[in-house]
Amino acid sequence: MRDQRTIRATYYLESEIEPERAAAAMAGEQSSGTFVAVPGESPELHKRHGAQVVGVEPLGDCRPSLPSRTTPEKVQAALVTVEFPMENVGTDLATLQTAVAGNLFELGQLYACRLQDIGLPEEFVAAHPGPAFGIPGTRRLINDVEGVMIGTIVKPNVGLHEDQFRHVVRELARASIDLIKDDELMTDPGYLPLQRRVAIATEEIRAAEQITGHPTMYAFNITGDLAGLRRRHDLVVEAGGRCVMLNVPVMGIPAVAWLRSFTAVPIHGHRAGLAASMRAKGLGVDYRVWQQLARLAGADHLHASGLGSKFYETDDEVAANVRSLLEPLGSTTTPVPTLSSGQNVTTPGPTYAAVQSTDLLMLAGGGVAGHPDGPTAGVQSLRDAWAVAVAGVPLAEAARSRADAGNRALLHAVQKFGGA
Amino acid sequence: MRDQRTIRATYYLESEIEPERAAAAMAGEQSSGTFVAVPGESPELHKRHGAQVVGVEPLGDCRPSLPSRTTPEKVQAALVTVEFPMENVGTDLATLQTAVAGNLFELGQLYACRLQDIGLPEEFVAAHPGPAFGIPGTRRLINDVEGVMIGTIVKPNVGLHEDQFRHVVRELARASIDLIKDDELMTDPGYLPLQRRVAIATEEIRAAEQITGHPTMYAFNITGDLAGLRRRHDLVVEAGGRCVMLNVPVMGIPAVAWLRSFTAVPIHGHRAGLAASMRAKGLGVDYRVWQQLARLAGADHLHASGLGSKFYETDDEVAANVRSLLEPLGSTTTPVPTLSSGQNVTTPGPTYAAVQSTDLLMLAGGGVAGHPDGPTAGVQSLRDAWAVAVAGVPLAEAARSRADAGNRALLHAVQKFGGA
Numbered sequence: 054m055r056d057q058r059t060i061r062a063t064y065y066l067e068s069e070i071e072p073e074r075a076a077a078a079m080a081g082e083q084s085s086g087t088f089v090a091v092p093g094e095s096p097e098l099h100k101r102h103g104a105q106v107v108g109v110e111p112l113g114d115c116r117p118s119l120p121s122r123t124t125p126e127k128v129q130a131a132l133v134t135v136e137f138p139m140e141n142v143g144t145d146l147a148t149l150q151t152a153v154a155g156n157l158f159e160l161g162q163l164y165a166c167r168l169q170d171i172g173l174p175e176e177f178v179a180a181h182p183g184p185a186f187g188i189p190g191t192r193r194l195i196n197d198v199e200g201v202m203i204g205t206i207v208k209p210n211v212g213l214h215e216d217q218f219r220h221v222v223r224e225l226a227r228a229s230i231d232l233i234k235d236d237e238l239m240t241d242p243g244y245l246p247l248q249r250r251v252a253i254a255t256e257e258i259r260a261a262e263q264i265t266g267h268p269t270m271y272a273f274n275i276t277g278d279l280a281g282l283r284r285r286h287d288l289v290v291e292a293g294g295r296c297v298m299l300n301v302p303v304m305g306i307p308a309v310a311w312l313r314s315f316t317a318v319p320i321h322g323h324r325a326g327l328a329a330s331m332r333a334k335g336l337g338v339d340y341r342v343w344q345q346l347a348r349l350a351g352a353d354h355l356h357a358s359g360l361g362s363k364f365y366e367t368d369d370e371v372a373a374n375v376r377s378l379l380e381p382l383g384s385t386t387t388p389v390p391t392l393s394s395g396q397n398v399t400t401p402g403p404t405y406a407a408v409q410s411t412d413l414l415m416l417a418g419g420g421v422a423g424h425p426d427g428p429t430a431g432v433q434s435l436r437d438a439w440a441v442a443v444a445g446v447p448l449a450e451a452a453r454s455r456a457d458a459g460n461r462a463l464l465h466a467v468q469k470f471g472g473a
Numbered sequence: 474m475r476d477q478r479t480i481r482a483t484y485y486l487e488s489e490i491e492p493e494r495a496a497a498a499m500a501g502e503q504s505s506g507t508f509v510a511v512p513g514e515s516p517e518l519h520k521r522h523g524a525q526v527v528g529v530e531p532l533g534d535c536r537p538s539l540p541s542r543t544t545p546e547k548v549q550a551a552l553v554t555v556e557f558p559m560e561n562v563g564t565d566l567a568t569l570q571t572a573v574a575g576n577l578f579e580l581g582q583l584y585a586c587r588l589q590d591i592g593l594p595e596e597f598v599a600a601h602p603g604p605a606f607g608i609p610g611t612r613r614l615i616n617d618v619e620g621v622m623i624g625t626i627v628k629p630n631v632g633l634h635e636d637q638f639r640h641v642v643r644e645l646a647r648a649s650i651d652l653i654k655d656d657e658l659m660t661d662p663g664y665l666p667l668q669r670r671v672a673i674a675t676e677e678i679r680a681a682e683q684i685t686g687h688p689t690m691y692a693f694n695i696t697g698d699l700a701g702l703r704r705r706h707d708l709v710v711e712a713g714g715r716c717v718m719l720n721v722p723v724m725g726i727p728a729v730a731w732l733r734s735f736t737a738v739p740i741h742g743h744r745a746g747l748a749a750s751m752r753a754k755g756l757g758v759d760y761r762v763w764q765q766l767a768r769l770a771g772a773d774h775l776h777a778s779g780l781g782s783k784f785y786e787t788d789d790e791v792a793a794n795v796r797s798l799l800e801p802l803g804s805t806t807t808p809v810p811t812l813s814s815g816q817n818v819t820t821p822g823p824t825y826a827a828v829q830s831t832d833l834l835m836l837a838g839g840g841v842a843g844h845p846d847g848p849t850a851g852v853q854s855l856r857d858a859w860a861v862a863v864a865g866v867p868l869a870e871a872a873r874s875r876a877d878a879g880n881r882a883l884l885h886a887v888q889k890f891g892g893a
Contacts (some may be wrong), residue, residue, distance in 0.1 A: 083658070085632050094629050102632030119752050121785040145697050148660045150723045155657060155745035159754060159784040159814075209514050211561050212522035213504050232869060237575060238503070240568045246562060277565050279699065279731035301802050303570045305725025311699035325575035332539050332578060333753035364579040365541040392580075 059136035061172035062109075062153045067165035067335065072109050072131030079157050079166070080104035082267040102141055108134035117164035118335030121255045128164045146182035146350060147307050149173075151439060153337050157215035163222050163224055164337030171342045175383065181349035183385025186194070186319040188412050191353060191389050195231050195270050201387070201390040201401070201439045202231040203432055204272075205421040210236030215249060221422075222254045225267045226261030228428040230421065233258075234273035237300050237325040241285070244370060247273065248288055255292045268313075272354070273300040273320035279308060283315060292315045298440070299352075302326035306350045313351025322352035322389070332365060333374075349383050354389040359402045362394035372407035379410055389414045395469040396420055398434050398463060411443060425465050434466035448472040479556035481527075481592035482573045483500045487585035489754065492529050492551030497588070499577050500555045512823035522561055524572075527755055528554035537584030538755030548584045564600035566770060568729050569593075585755030591762045592771075594801065601730070601769040603805025606739035608832050611773060611809050614715050614739070615651050617691050621859045622651040622809070622820070622834040623852055624692075625841040630656030635669060641842075642674045646681030646689045650841065650847040652680075652834060657720050657745040661697055661705070668708055675712045683803035692718040692741035692774070699724075702732060714862060719772075727767045729847035743812070750783060754800025755844030760794040768802050772807040780812035780824045792827035798832055810832045817890040818842055818854050818872075818883060821862035831863060845885050854886035864887050868892040 068075030071432040082084070084104035085094070090328070112130035134202045158166050184190070192198050199202070207213070207221055225233050255272045262268050275285040275297045289297050291428035298321035301309055312320055347355055357375050360368040371392075378390040390413050392404065397420035405411070417435055424431030437460070441451040448463075449472060455465040467473045488495030498506070504524035505514075532550040534566055559877070562568045600887050604610070612618050617853065627641055628710055645653050651676070651747050661667040674691045695705040709717050718741035721729055729737030750757035760777070767775055777795050779787040784886045793810075798810040810833050817840035825831070857880070861871040868883075871893060876884040887893045 065730050085629050086593050098629055098632040102629075119785070120754060121789055141662060142659060143660070143662050145660060147698070147720065148658070148725050151657050151660075151696065151720050151745050154749060155720070158748035159778065161783055161785045163785075175658075193774050207519055209522075212518040225831040238561060238568070239570050240563070240565060240571075242561060242563050276571065277727075278567070278568050279727045280734055300567065300571050300575070303567050303575070303725065304727055305723065307697075307699045307724055307728065313756075314700055325571050326578070328578035329574060329750035330759040333756050334540060336756075358579065363581055365539065365583075366579075367542055367579045394651070430569075453638070 056141045057176070060139055060142060060149065060153065060174065062135050063167060064133045064135065064169040065130070065165060065167040065335065066133050066163055067115065067128040067130050068163055069125045069128050070162065072111055072129055072133060073106065075162060076106040076109055076131070078162060079160060080106050080180055082160060082239070083155065083157055083232065084137060084150055085142055102138055104135050104137045106133060106137050109245050119164050121161045121164055130165065139174055139177060142175050146181070146310060146346060149218050150306065150346065154432070159229060162249070167335055168338045168342050170339065171345060173345065178349065178383035178385070182313065182350055182351060182387070183348055183382065184188070184353040184388050185313060185316065186353045187388050189384030189386065191270070191319050192324060192397065193230065194268070196268055196422040200411045203435045204232030204234060204414050204416045206236050206416060206418045207228055208418050208422055211238050214244060215245065215253060217252065217275055218245060219253045219257060222257040223261065224428050225421070226258045227264060228421070228432045229265045229267040230269055230428070230432045232270045232296070234272035234298060234321060234416065235275065237276070237323045240276050241272050247275070251289050251294055253291045254341050255294055257298035259293065265453055271298045272296040274298040276300040276304060282308070282312060286316060288314065294318065298323055301323045301347055301352060301377055306346045309347060309350035309352050319353035320351060321354040322347055322356065324356040328365065341377045342380055344374070345382060348385060348388055352388055354391045356391045357392055357398060359392035359396045359415070360394070360407065361393050361400045364394050368403060368407065375408045375413070379408070379412065387412065391416060398448065398466040400471040401438045402448055406443040411439065424462070425469055426462065430462040430465065433460070433462035436465040439467070445448065477594050477596070478559045480559055480562060480594065482571065482588060482595065483555065483590040483757065484553045485550070485585060485587040485589055486553050486583055487535065487548040488552045488583055489545045489548050490582065492531055492549050492553060493526065495582055496529055496551070496553040496555065498582060500526050500578060502570055502580060502762045503575065503577050503704065503826045504557060504561060504745060513639060522558055524555050524636045525556045527556050534810065539584050541581045541584055545584070550585070559594055559597060562758050564597050566601070566730060566766060570726065570766065574645060578756060586753055588758045588762050590759065591765060593765065594697065598769065598803035598805070600770060601805070602806050603768055603802065604771055604773040605733060605736065605805030606773040607731065607808050609668070609806065611690070611739050614688070616688055619652055620831045622653030623855045624654060624834050624836045625650055625657070626654050626656050626840055627834060631658050633665060635665065636672065636722070638665060639657060639673045641676060642677045643681065644843060644848050645841070646678045647684060648841070648852045649687040649851045650689055652692060653691045653714070654718060654741060654836065655694035657694065657696070657743045661693050665707060665802070671709050673713055675714055679713070690716045693715040696717040696720040696724060697764050699728060702728070706732065706811050714738065718743060720745045721767055721772060726770045729767060729770035729772050739773035740771060741774040742767055742776065744776040748785070761797045763796055763845040764794070768808055772808055774811045776811045776813055776847050779812035779816045779820060779835070780827065781820045782816070784814050788823060788827065795828045795833070799828070799832065807832065811836060817820060818858035818868065818886040819892040820854070820859045821888055822868055825862040831859065839891065844882070845889055846882065850882040851886065853880070853882040858886070859882040
């Protein structure tokens with residue numbers, strides 16, 4: 054059994070030298086190693102503080118995935134497991150990131166370096182509170198809503214003025230939607246400042262609740278300067294807002310943890326920019342790892358693209374990422390996997406088949422606002438599509454039978470978005 | 474002449490469809506576009522808030538650089554220039570990052586997406602203070618030191634206990650070195666807490682100054698949780714420390730800007746983790762762009778790898794990055810380009826030839842501590858090597874003539890590190 058005081062990390066590496074030696078050099082760089090021997094290095098120090106390569110699985114030769122100072126014709130690929138002494142890192146998230154995902158990507162002797170997975174000791178996980186709301190807390194704030202939560206993004210995402218914005222929120226809130234969010238590009242622009250957005254949206258949501266009985270949650274994007282982060286959070290909370298949003302890769306994991314330390318509402322974690330360090334297969338950090346850091350920091354909702362989306366990941370990859378969000382992480386509360394991009398009535402079927410859970414938030418932009426009968430029908434069609442997916446009934450058949458019973462929302466959505 | 478209210482960004486893109494269309498879709502995604510037409514979209518809104526593709530330079534066909542949902546045999550490469558309305562972004566750095574380097578990396582129809590350069594309007598640049606110290610302020614704090622500043626990293630970088638740490642700092646400070654820094658992995662571990670490190674290092678540096686007359690600067694790594702950032706900064710400053718260090722990619726650009734808002738000392742900006750979003754040629758963000766954001770946020774020193782380093786970038790790439798740091802950015806103070814990894818007496822020659830400047834900080838780990846005659850000779854050998862490089866004298870010849878005159882530091886370094 055492994056030492057519970059080590060942090061285990063699995064890397065895909067490529068090197069010209071044997072994988073064992075390349076892995077050892079990398080482990081040294083990320084712990085107690087130096088390239089030129091210096092006084093003070095002792096066997097005891099290396100034993101206690103050196104990262105250890107505990108597994109090497111050769112994967113054969115290939116062409117180098119990444120550029121370097123030299124360009125060999127072929128390199129050796131391997132899956133490598135390294136254990137970092139927790140004593141080097143303590144329980145700090147930024148230090149952890151620096152250790153497992155820092156300088157190592159720069160090493161010239163590696164032609165691929167990808168952090169694929171991480172195993173954190175109980176003591177590390179227990180030092181972090183995790184999401185304050187997660188799935189149960191978010192449901193509670195939306196009238197204990199059951200099943201997949203349906204959300205949307207205010208569209209057009211930029212450029213709306215106050216009266217237009219009010220109109221969009223009014224329509225969506227009166228459609229009994231569970232969550233409305235700002236686009237990641239919408240922060241605090243002069244033409245529609247956050248303060249005005251918060252005032253208008255909370256007012257419209259309260260008014261809609263009087264009619265519908267449904268308290269729509271709005272995720273206000275408080276991404277921006279850290280000096281103003283608490284002020285923007287407070288502004289949302291004081292106006293009665295019930296969710297704040299952060300562009301996590303841009304703001305950094307430490308910013309999530311800091312926001313978590315004082316937030317009164319769920320943190321909606323957007324992933325804009327994440328693909329810059331995730332999309333190249335031989336470089337960067339896998340979603341599996343990133344989501345653990347974001348959860349420990351306290352993100353309550355985490356974006357994971359969506360099956361059938363316009364983004365690069367295949368449906369299998371998206372499904373695996375969603376499932377990783379639903380895996381336990383110590384005793385932390387499970388966050389809400391958030392599906393977005395290209396979501397409409399055709400996606401619940403494949404999504405439920407792949408993840409077998411309704412503990413999800415599905416964001417549909419065009420799928421709500423673009424419904425031929427308006428947003429109320431848009432929301433209804435998505436709820437219907439989820440009920441159909443869970444029941445295992447074919448979509449077209451269900452759409453027709455519902456239409457026969459007088460509910461045409463799903464049928465009209467299927468006719469517009471496909472699945473007929 | 475271009476509209477001074479736009480942010481210009483240049484991308485390398487690959488797409489299966491014509492580059493013009495791919496670029497337009499990307500520009501739409503990053504501004505006012507939606508994939509499904511929704512109410513409220515008007516020609517006026519798109520005109521005012523839509524990002525515009527202002528240049529497309531086709532670069533021919535190639536194999537796709539990145540994975541996506543589909544894997545075409547070949548794609549079309551192009552250099553594309555996009556102008557983003559500043560009105561969408563305001564002057565916020567996090568919003569800027571989200572706009573120019575956010576969701577676009579995810580787009581399935583792009584098979585490469587690399588932000589290569591950015592041109593910011595005067596108004597944007599002027600809204601940020603930039604480095605509070607930069608080159609002049611840093612020199613001032615080190616007795617107006619002239620020429621290339623010589624620094625080093627405490628080695629072994631992790632695992633030293635108090636007495637060992639004290640010994641290392643004492644030796645280095647008495648060697649009249651300009652700067653000592655913590656390793657990026659060294660933050661606030663239980664076995665050598667920041668508070669103890671600050672107390673010991675400042676004490677040793679003051680004592681050494683009594684002997685040498687040279688006030689060594691120590692860059693204390695205050696990377697860690699944001700809730701404690703100001704406390705850690707204050708702890709350094711109150712003890713008389715004169716520099717704080719931040720792992721910028723891990724902490725985020727907003728963290729640098731926040732630290733800048735209250736720091737009393739220069740911010741030493743490490744780049745650990747940056748390569749994760751920089752090393753794959755068809756993905757992520759170029760150093761040219763990143764350094765502008767870090768400078769606007771207020772980093773006083775910025776790491777740029779080093780010529781002859783153990784990192785992946787070629788010497789030409791490193792030199793170009795160093796030169797980018799020395800380019801003007803509005804009226805902000807120029808930061809200190811910081812060279813690291815594999816730096817020793819052999820690297821000043823090629824470095825000076827490539828960048829023609831001595832406004833640099835060279836960090837040499839083994840090159841100082843590993844000198845056969847000890848760190849004082851290590852520092853002396855590096856100063857000598859720089860004088861020789863600037864004078865344009867061949868290194869071996871200069872080493873011999875200095876040895877003949879009684880100064881053997883350079884000769885012994887050359888014999889150990891090469892260049893003989």
